[in-house]
Amino acid sequence: MHSIGELARASGLTVSALRFYDSAGVLVPARVDPVTGYRWYTDDQVRPARLVAGLRRVGMPVPEIAAAVRSGPAAAHRLLDTHLRRLEDGLADARRELSRIRTLIDPEEQPMTTHLTLSRTDLAAAVDAVRFAVATGPDLPELTGVLFDVDAGGVQLVATDRYRMALARIGADVDGPAVRALVPAGFVDETRTLLDTAGEVRLAVGDGTVAVTVAGRTLDAGTLPYDFPDHRRLLRAAPGGPAHRATVDVAALRAALTSPDAPVVHREHGGAALPVSVLGPDGRGGVRLYGEDELTGDAPRIGVNAGYLLQALDAGGRGQLVLELDGPIAPLAVRRPDDTDAFSILMPIRL
Template identity: 30%
Template sequence: MPKSELMPIGVFSRRSGLTASALRFYADSGVLPPAETDPVTGYRYYGAHQVARATVLRQLREIAMPLAAVEAVLDAGADEASRLLDEHVTKVIDEATAARRKAAVIKSVLGNVTGLPVTALKGPVLADAVEQVLTATAREPGLPVLAGLHIEAGHEAVTLTATDRYRLSTRTLVPADRPRRTWAGTVDGDELRAAVADLRRSVLVRLEAVPHGLRLRAAGAEDRHCRLLPGSFPEYRLMLASLDEVTTRVTVSKQLLLRAVEDHGDERVALHVRDRGTHVRAGDEDAGIRLTATATGQDLLIWFELATLYPAVSTAIGPDVMLDLRGEDQPVTIRSADRGDLTTVVMPVRPGHSA
């Protein structure tokens, strides 16, 4: 290749984002050899066609991929490279999760910190509640509490709540014994999800407050430590208390409603309450699927994002769900038709608009 088409290591360094010392290391490792090396001066020259490989190399190293794996990705086809990337990311996440758990255990024993007993709950019930309520979480920069589960232990009950600001789920549990003390905090949702399998296998789970976290203890199982998230959890009780009066109430089979929503492949679906029944439709010209339902109050056409409505209905307890509607642009309350310990509030959308 003519020298005029090559660039010295300094220029290539600026183009690729790799330092000169890193380029020398990758050249010596055989991952990114220069296009040409001057036999007299030893100067290394790179071609413009190598910039793309160097850039990807830098990006792979930025996600802590080992050099051998980097070389395999660079030399693989697109499908194999994607598989290797997914494999690496999974490993990093697993290692980070394990490190976080171990760090929580270490923090709890430093200085012989003793957990303060809060309450005890039946393990399978707690596991179900965690899975149901965590469907309403979200990851938002600057608002870490939206990715967590807010736990409040009162004198008579334990309340679990999560919200992504467009959907709110809350469930009240009856403790297995009277709570020792009141306690409230927003616990990391990912760490609770990771504990669900252990919770489900435990007859009884005891909750203990520890500095910066919550300890879950069960006989015959390793203690689980879930960290508290920073920030104030939204004042959801004020929101629930300020809801307008219900103008339309619909009771319908949970499975029939879910199936009707599934049959419409659109991002938005509408519930059209009329003639004492309910239609599920996807577009203005779509007659929709008529569902057998019990409806009272005013006729109403109300639209939802599929990603908001579906999990709210699917996590409801029991065969039938009750929807309390307040108008086309007002929050909708979804709960079991015969049990009130799990409540979800979802925001509708206007046709053609996002939530």
């Protein structure tokens, strides 16, 4: 048996950290002296303690550390991959913010306009993938445009109306600092009409302005003066991945959703009965619609607005798409099987 001090020296954890992980149920001593309360650990607990110490050093949240200690190798590796993506996203966010701050510190030394050269067809596909999710009402003006989030490798387009969110990323030749611009929906629509012509696209994003040139024709506009919400928070995957991932035939799912006989449940919202389409596993690796009498049990199910889902299927632009379900309170993800950078998520309706 090892005393708590011996395990601390062997693992790299402090004594106070071992006490904390005991209280959190992550690393419980093999024996606790009933009189002194002193903790004792076995040889088999040295390796898990070292694992905890390493995960603690890289900032993994305690619930995920606990899951990694209890899991087999495959599940533990998935947890590591998820946390690594989280760290990489955080570093990318920090780089973008520091680049923006540099322009505020010394605007004369930093170029204030970022120029991009990109594929016309790629930009058209990206606009088509996200445009449906732009908000239309006046109550949330910060959502009435498309976010152009530019970094050294390209640009990500993001749109949301709070009930769904769509994203698409395309590569580009970029000259200038990272920049974020909230582009008015009307300007995005005008730009889309130009993208059916020939030629490459030149995009310029400056301090409060955006301009696009296609085939010798230039459009320009002011960007929206609002802060777009932190969309990356929703994109950080839960540990272990979705509970159910299914490749679906878009035409078949569309037919099922629009059929007069489609199962629908009703939930009250704003004093009215709201029709809800409930998706869940079909037992054959796909998904199907569930009725009111099928909402018990452990299978992952999610309620969504059928109209929103139909729009997401259309924006997917493929005959087959991948749906990811992770239970009744997690968003539904709609992905292209051949393009991980273009997808949408739908907020669930409480069942």
